[in-house]
Amino acid sequence: MAINWFKYSSPASFYSLAGKMIPIFVIAATIFLIAGLYIGFFVAPTDFQQGEAYRIIFIHVPAAWMSMFLYVVMAFWAGIGLAFNTRLSSMVATAIAPTGAMFTFLALWTGSLWGKPMWGTWWVWDARLTSELILLFLYIGFMSLQAAIDDPRRADKAGAILALVGVINIPIIYFSVQWWNTLHQGASVSLNQSPTMATTMLWGMLIMALASWMYSIAMTLMRTRVIILERESHTAWVSELHQKEIAR
Amino acid sequence: MNWESWSDFFSMGGYGVYVWGSYFMTIVCIAGEIILILKRRRTLHKHLGLIHESTEKEIKNETTS
Amino acid sequence: MFWWIIKRDILLAMRRRSDVLTTLFFFVIVVSLFPLSVGPEINMLRTMAPGVVWVAALLASMLSLGRMFSGDYQDGTLEQMLLSPHSLSLLVLGKAFAHWLVSGVPLVLMAPVLGIQYDLSVDALLVLTASLLLGTPVLSLIGAIGAALTLGLRGGGVLVSLLVLPLYIPVLIFGSGAVEASAAGLGYDAHFSLLGAFFLVSLVFAPWAVASSLRISME
Amino acid sequence: MFWWIIKRDILLAMRRRSDVLTTLFFFVIVVSLFPLSVGPEINMLRTMAPGVVWVAALLASMLSLGRMFSGDYQDGTLEQMLLSPHSLSLLVLGKAFAHWLVSGVPLVLMAPVLGIQYDLSVDALLVLTASLLLGTPVLSLIGAIGAALTLGLRGGGVLVSLLVLPLYIPVLIFGSGAVEASAAGLGYDAHFSLLGAFFLVSLVFAPWAVASSLRISME
Amino acid sequence: MLQGSNLVCIRGDRRLFRDINFSLEAGGLMQVGGPNGSGKTSLLRMLCGLSAPAHGDIRWCGETIRSLGEVYYRALTYLGHLSGTKDDLTAIENLRISSALAGTEIDEKKARDALRHIGLKGRELLPVKVLSQGQKKRVALARLLVCDTPLWILDEPLAALDIHAIKLIKELLEKHLIQGGMVVMTTHQEIDIAAAATHKLQLT
Amino acid sequence: MLQGSNLVCIRGDRRLFRDINFSLEAGGLMQVGGPNGSGKTSLLRMLCGLSAPAHGDIRWCGETIRSLGEVYYRALTYLGHLSGTKDDLTAIENLRISSALAGTEIDEKKARDALRHIGLKGRELLPVKVLSQGQKKRVALARLLVCDTPLWILDEPLAALDIHAIKLIKELLEKHLIQGGMVVMTTHQEIDIAAAATHKLQLT
Ligand code: HEM
Ligand SMILES: Nc1ncnc2c1ncn2[C@@H]1O[C@H](COP(=O)(O)OP(=O)(O)OP(=O)(O)O)[C@@H](O)[C@H]1O
Ligand SMILES: Nc1ncnc2c1ncn2[C@@H]1O[C@H](COP(=O)(O)OP(=O)(O)OP(=O)(O)O)[C@@H](O)[C@H]1O
Ligand SMILES: [Mg+2]
Ligand SMILES: [Mg+2]
DSSP states (O other), X not given: OOOOHHHHTSHHHHHHHHHHHHXXXXXXXXXXXXXXXXXXXXXXXXXXXXXXXXXXXXXXXXHHHHHHHHHHHHHHHHHHHHHXXXXXXXXXXXXXXXXXXXXXXXXXXXXXXXXXXXXXXXXXXXXXXXXXXXXXXXXXXXXXXXXXXSSHHHHHHHHHHHHHHXXXXXXXXXXXXXXXXXXXXXXXXXXXXXXXXXXXXXHHXXXXXXXXXXXXXXXXXXXXXXXXHHHTTTSHHHHHHHHXXXXX | OOOXXXXXXXXXXXXXXXXXXXXXXHHHHHHHHHHHHHHHHHHHHHHHHXXXXXXXXXXXXXXXX | OHHHHHHHHHHHHHHTTHHHHHHHHXXXXXXXXXXXXXXXXXXXXXXXXXXXXXXXXXXXXXXXXXXXXXXXXXXXXXXXXXXXXXXXXXHHHHHHHHHIIIIIHHHHHHHHHHHHHTTOOHHHHHHHHHHHHHHHHHHHHHHHHHHHHTTTOTTHHXXXXXXXXXXXXXHHXXXXXXXXXXXXXXXXXXXXXXXXXXXXXXXXXXXXXXXXXXXXXXX | OHHHHHHHHHHHHHHTTHHHHHHHHHHHHHHHHHHHXXXXXXXXXXXXXXXXXXXXXXXXXXXXXXXXXXXXXXXXXHHHHHTSSSXXXXXXXXXXXXXXXXXXXXXXXXXXXXXXXXXXOHHHHHHHXXXXXXXXXXXXXXXXXXXXXXXXXXXHHHHHHHHHHHHHHHHHHHHHHHHHHHHTTOOOHHHHHHHHHHHHHHHHHHHHHHHHHHHHHXX | OEEEEEEEEEETTEEEEEEEEEEEOTTEEEEEXXXXXXXXXXXXXXXXXXXXXXXXXXXXXXXXXXXXXXXXXXXXXXXXXXXXXXXXXXXXXXXXXXXXXXXOOOOHHHHHHHHHHTTOTTOTXXXXXXXXXXXXXXXXXXXXXXXXXXXXXXXXXXXXXXXXXXXXXXXXXXXXXXXXXXXXXXXXXXXXXXXXEEEEEEOO | OEEEEEEEEEETTEEEEEEEEEEEOTTEEEXXXXXXXXXXHHHHHHHHTSSOOSEEEEEETTEEHXXXXXHHHTTEEEEOSSOOOOTTSBHHHHHHHHHHHTTOOOOHHHHHHHHHHXXXXXXXXXXXXXXXXXXXXXXXXXXXXXXOOSEEEEXXXXXXXXXXXXXXXXXXXXXXXXXXXXXXXXXXXXXXXXXXXXXXXXXX
């Protein structure tokens, strides 16, 4: 039987659906997090070059991946909202931005904490580092633009255009290591090459990436629910829902 | 098992500041994000309560007058 | 129609002739500030030169973005443009072109003179000018998007730089990269083809993005 | 009265909280642009650092000058201020102070972080911050004169930079000079006392100059 | 020709009006009245397609104006609260440029005649910023003299005008209506305009 | 109290008026009339000291207003074509700030009462930019309710207002005049205001 997707594209039904899904993702995120950390700290061996410092990789790389991935997802939903005038997808895009910005910040923070012991400096003006910084600015630009506009529908559309235009930055970040010869490490996980890392290390990283993925979904859903209520605060279903929640 | 003792674990082969600095900031960010969302929700529900009251009053006024 | 818009914007700029001059002076002053605050070692200045000129060009172009639509917005001309039977994208293209004529072309013409102050070679000067000639229209086109998005928002002037600068950065990197490559005796074809690609992409997409942003801003 | 003006301007800035943030981000972005276009050699960057940070601070402060009076002019508030029974110089001082709070203080707070990116020593960072703390109010005060003079002129945004930059230059030279001197291990007291002198002079004369320019602009 | 059905306008958390229905034929005049803030400007902007109604639709010759796009704009002249004139340009330049934007290019002579007719003789070459409030308004209104669109949407065209100018505008509107044009307008002043059919739409 | 003698106004190469003489006592109303561009706004701005007359002088209680400076401003409230309200602030904030600037600090309650009185109930907390044209004008006019200056100079206070608001303003002016205030105003609309003494100054 085909699921009726249109049913869930109305904010009201999405609200309750999301409410049911959040616990699942929270639990999944916690499990993956614990497993990932266990592998990261207790299973993965010490790196013969970098010593224990490499253990930063278990947050650095997932954070860096999520920062780029979430931007694309955000731009995608924002674009859908712009093209088909669906309110829900724009709200999802708005909800993703802070989480994406947080991961970008974490990638920068952990990267520079890693850089100090490895490269001897907190920061270099290397292409990848710089473009990651630009990504942070893009997120902040998106959020400030939306914050500067009072009318939510207008904010959605304006943000969508900015997000779509900013997508060009993603390939630049991703390929920057190949385009410029720089300090930063190239991609060591790719589809056609065998991974160059110790397998346990790789597993730890991948599981941590899964954890951050689940976490992002959970946060996005939670924030979307709040945004839905904020925007629809005058509709009948919200006041009904509110009464129900008070009654409980 | 990689670690001999807790202090070994915390020193991270001399890189403790960097490794734990990273993990600490991650925890701060995650906790901060969750707290911000919950706070936003609480203020929203307060706001909804106000709206709810005012509409109820209006309805009452309309029925009495 | 395209021509009417350009004619009008140029006319407005001419009515206050100082406009064009001041963008130019801004450019000149920023470029000249650096030797003042960094110190006068000529070798270092020579390495800095392409970067400084490009950053100054970018800032000069960005500074005049605020004027691009805000005047038309405040006095209601923009409303009339949206209601014009002509294609809005075309109108927008005209405005971006006028912006380039007023704020980009003077920079391109001035750049060689400033480059001489930094002791650049003739070759490097030529590459610098050519890279600016190809790059500044991209700045105007991308800038128009930012200007349209922030229309009517308070603090628009600064918000627009926040939105636009990240998008300018690739242009900046390849523009100044070309000059550095030529100064180092390397090939700079790749840089120019990338700049050309940016130009074409922005020429095709920017007018559309600007037109939709304007419609959104006026709702 | 003074407080009312400050309160109002801060209120306006807070209404769009992004305002303060965006000046800050502008500063950050400009400082980050240079390494991109100049190249990543750390030694060169270190020598450039004080100059770059100061130029960026100057531009950030200048960019927000346009907003200082133009809003008040267009909606008629300025007319009302001229007709206010309070001293116009005091009102103006209030506006300059508010401008500094919104656009100067954040820069001072942010500067050390950016300095780290350029690998400055702790001493140099302290001197940089202190020089900005003393220098940015001067920028706001001098800037107010330029903003008042160009009021209501088209292209005011760029014209103001033309008027104001030459006046900013001494501040820039001594501000970045102090940092360079400290980085070179020399004394920087002289620089600071000059900055202090600029501050006092502008505190006394700028409000008066601004008030008269405003009266002239409104005739 | 111009039809609105079940129009609803929501601004913020306030519903300004609902269930507005009207239909305007050639030669028809619609006067939109109502106190300040009742939604007149909002309605007019909707009719121009500058904003979208929360519900209901607006049709021109049977088709929704969204789908018509530029075809509709070719038939429309809108003058709002804002004058759409550039302070730094002269009255003549302003008039020529605004008409060209609206799709009718006019030469200098025609522009000058229109300005003279509307009472700006001798002011044609002054920059608009030195003109008085009422003279600025006249520059904007001069477009009505040179355009050939059937549908005019005018938001308070009489504000700031003196008695003489009001009479002039009244005659202009009547002439347009007789020639089969349509006018939608708002005003707070009493004015009597002869038309084949007059609708009065009162918002509250 | 307010006296003008032999006032001449020159704008560009045009003399707008000359030999304007008047004197306004407590309770007196001066209505400045004339077609668009005849110099009403220019005259009012002169009376405020915002621009200087080409000849002649303006005295307040016997002294020229130039020499009085801030003492004169303390007695004066001017409302011009421009509203002097900030789009981003709410009506209450606007009113409180503009009165504080004009020398009377008022608290939130008083500001709210004034706004309610002038018909902005329920709109006090909206940013002024979303208000309608007439509502913006009312925010500006609300200052008259809270100020205690004897001399009011009003440039087209009735523009954009609906009939109800016009009546309100009329009553407000009459009350002010009865209490010994003075009003100088322009308007293109017919309005009858009761005053101890009414001057009609017609510019041509
Ligand atoms: C502030 C500084 C840094 C930033 C902004 C940054 C940014 C990034 C980004 C965006 C990625 C993901 C790109 C991809 O998957 O190809 C990444 C991956 C990675 N980074 Fe960093 N990084 C920084 C510092 C460092 C340092 C200091 C090291 C180690 C010495 C490092 C090691 C790695 C590794 C090993 C990967 C995984 C590459 C892969 O397997 O694909 N990073 N970083
Ligand atoms: N965000 C908002 N929240 C609440 N009310 C709003 C909002 N935006 C606009 N409004 C209200 O919508 C109305 C807009 O009215 P509009 O400008 O259409 O009035 P109008 O009939 O043209 O009035 P006027 O005669 O004064 O020109 C105003 O009453 C305003 O207060
Ligand atoms: N530089 C100039 N050269 C020639 N004429 C000028 C110049 N500056 C202003 N004027 C004229 O001065 C007059 C100014 O009029 P003012 O604004 O005082 O008129 P008003 O009586 O208030 O008119 P309205 O009823 O339209 O508000 C206008 O007629 C304008 O054309
Ligand atoms: Mg209206
Ligand atoms: Mg006037």
